[in-house]
Amino acid sequence: MNxxxxxxxxxxxxxxxxxxxxxxxxxxADLNFSGxxxxxxxxxxxxxxxxxxxxxxxxxxFDNNLLGLQISGTVSEKLTATVQLTARSENDYEVDAEWAxxxxxxxxSSKIRAGRxxxxxxxxxxxxxxxxAYSWISPPREVYYLPFNNVNGVDFYTTQTLxxxxxxxxxxxGGFDDELDLNNDGILEEAKTRNQMGIAGTLGxxxxxxxxxxHQADLWIDVTGISMPVFGxxxxxxxALTNTYNLPANANKxxxxxxxxxxxxxxxxxxxxxxxxxxxxxxxxxDDALLSKNKRGYAMGGVRFGDWLVxxxxxxxxxxxxxxxxxxxVAPQTAPLIGALxxxxxxxxxxxxxxxxxxxxxxxxxxxxxxxxxxxxDKNQGDQKVFSVALQTVF
Amino acid sequence: MxxxxxxxxxxxxxxxxxxxxxxxxxIVHPSASFASLSEDDIxxxxxxxxxxxxxxxxxxxxxxxxxxxxxxxxxEAVCKxxxxxxxxxxxxxxxxxxxxxxxxxxxxxxxxxxxxxNPTMIGYIDASAVDASVKVVYKVP
Numbered sequence: 180m181n182x183x184x185x186x187x188x189x190x191x192x193x194x195x196x197x198x199x200x201x202x203x204x205x206x207x208a209d210l211n212f213s214g215x216x217x218x219x220x221x222x223x224x225x226x227x228x229x230x231x232x233x234x235x236x237x238x239x240x241f242d243n244n245l246l247g248l249q250i251s252g253t254v255s256e257k258l259t260a261t262v263q264l265t266a267r268s269e270n271d272y273e274v275d276a277e278w279a280x281x282x283x284x285x286x287x288s289s290k291i292r293a294g295r296x297x298x299x300x301x302x303x304x305x306x307x308x309x310x311x312a313y314s315w316i317s318p319p320r321e322v323y324y325l326p327f328n329n330v331n332g333v334d335f336y337t338t339q340t341l342x343x344x345x346x347x348x349x350x351x352x353g354g355f356d357d358e359l360d361l362n363n364d365g366i367l368e369e370a371k372t373r374n375q376m377g378i379a380g381t382l383g384x385x386x387x388x389x390x391x392x393x394h395q396a397d398l399w400i401d402v403t404g405i406s407m408p409v410f411g412x413x414x415x416x417x418x419a420l421t422n423t424y425n426l427p428a429n430a431n432k433x434x435x436x437x438x439x440x441x442x443x444x445x446x447x448x449x450x451x452x453x454x455x456x457x458x459x460x461x462x463x464x465x466d467d468a469l470l471s472k473n474k475r476g477y478a479m480g481g482v483r484f485g486d487w488l489v490x491x492x493x494x495x496x497x498x499x500x501x502x503x504x505x506x507x508x509v510a511p512q513t514a515p516l517i518g519a520l521x522x523x524x525x526x527x528x529x530x531x532x533x534x535x536x537x538x539x540x541x542x543x544x545x546x547x548x549x550x551x552x553x554x555x556x557d558k559n560q561g562d563q564k565v566f567s568v569a570l571q572t573v574f
Numbered sequence: 575m576x577x578x579x580x581x582x583x584x585x586x587x588x589x590x591x592x593x594x595x596x597x598x599x600x601i602v603h604p605s606a607s608f609a610s611l612s613e614d615d616i617x618x619x620x621x622x623x624x625x626x627x628x629x630x631x632x633x634x635x636x637x638x639x640x641x642x643x644x645x646x647x648x649x650e651a652v653c654k655x656x657x658x659x660x661x662x663x664x665x666x667x668x669x670x671x672x673x674x675x676x677x678x679x680x681x682x683x684x685x686x687x688x689x690x691x692n693p694t695m696i697g698y699i700d701a702s703a704v705d706a707s708v709k710v711v712y713k714v715p
Contacts, residue, residue: 247669251671282671287625288625292671305670306666306669308669309665309669311662312666336672338623340623340624452655452659486658544640547658573665573669
């Protein structure tokens with residue numbers, strides 16, 4: 180039910196933006212169309228190993244396709260309406276709005292936007308879907324793992340020159356409803372954020388840009404449907420903790436209900452023309468929930484040879500699992516409970532290293548062909564190799 | 575030997591002549607209050623990092639069409655990006671609502687006519703096409 184109402188909101192928002200844009204359209208005013216396309220495929224080395232990057236078959240499948248269309252129209256001199264519609268093969272090409280906002284140019288260098296925005300979690304968040312804009316087929320999954328890519332709200336964005344440096348600053352407030360697959364088991368959990376806010380800033384000069392961002396939100400994820408031994412589901416387990424064992428505090432440490440979570444990021448991006456490099460580190464703190472403290476990062480370096488770019492990336496996830504069993508006295512009778520709580524917490528902690536090597540070939544201006552091999556070393560789930568290819572364009 | 579030197583000299587002369595012919599001039603309206611701009615000023619305008627001329631006053635950069643020799647030379651020399659890198663750079667801004675690339679305004683003649691008629695615009699044309707209707711503020715050698 181929750182989901183249906185959020186879908187409705189989504190459509191009415193898109194409709195409102197469309198109406199805003201229809202006005203200038205009828206006056207034949209400035210309407211800008213631009214788009215991007217990514218056709219991607221891949222295969223894994225070992226079907227018995229863990230799935231990675233959306234691939235789990237030893238046969239080459241082309242099911243990582245994405246079409247995006249952006250339309251922006253001038254409502255008045257300082258007011259612009261923009262909608263970016265995307266259709267993904269993984270969602271059966273259902274059209275979704277990643278961006279849909281009204282933008283007010285407050286001053287020459289500052290704007291205020293309201294609507295659906297991309298959450299500025301990462302260095303490449305803003306153009307995550309536009310593969311043509313970066314070297315990889317998609318940014319390293321170890322770091323670019325957060326499901327909440329969007330936020331419905333308002334933001335302030337400004338660019339300033341600070342001495343010889345170029346700076347940008349963004350602050351936003353909002354919330355989002357989403358569904359996510361916490362355990363990669365195909366079962367979607369309902370999730371939402373409220374009072375979500377964050378800031379992101381960059382400082383750069385010519386060929387380098389430094390970035391830092393910090394976000395916080397009240398997070399809900401319905402984890403009660405996650406299956407577990409003996410109790411059947413995590414929801415039953417939490418009920419038993421509260422009612423049977425009189426441990427409501429530990430049940431609370433398990434559930435993700437109005438937990439005050441934070442996410443911090445630092446990054447450096449370099450492009451000298453000849454050499455490219457990027458480093459990014461992120462940390463997610465879950466408050467009192469079964470979610471792990473996520474500590475993830477990557478370092479990438481690459482060299483351009485004419486129309487070719489070759490790059491190497493090392494990425495790592497090293498999570499600290501939570502301790503929902505904290506406070507339970509250790510005794511023979513409580514051992515099974517403590518064990519069950521620790522097992523649930525451990526299932527959320529990722530310990531993985533990935534080495535990726537890839538190429539980008541700029542076939543023509545606006546079109547790039549990319550190949551990538553990911554060598555995945557998952558300490559809990561085993562090893563895997565993923566081979567992928569993508570043709571990415573902007574128009 | 576003499577023949578060889580002669581051939582080298584001819585090649586050099588032709589090469590130099592060719593280079594001189596391919597010089598790109600950055601132009602503004604003749605009424606502009608400044609006599610010249612630095613490469614950095616121009617690069618910042620064409621990469622959307624700045625929206626006004628150093629003395630103040632709105633600046634609207636215009637490009638030549640994709641594939642034009644002057645455009646490629648200008649982007650490589652001033653913006654330090656080849657055609658693909660330039661496109662990738664702007665796609666980072668376009669799809670995030672953070673900027674719009676300079677409009678593609680045609681060839682030397684079309685850009686010159688636009689600049690001559692618009693005091694806020696800045697563009698670039700082959701140096702050989704420059705006349706009194708525009709003011710040269712920088713030359714890409």
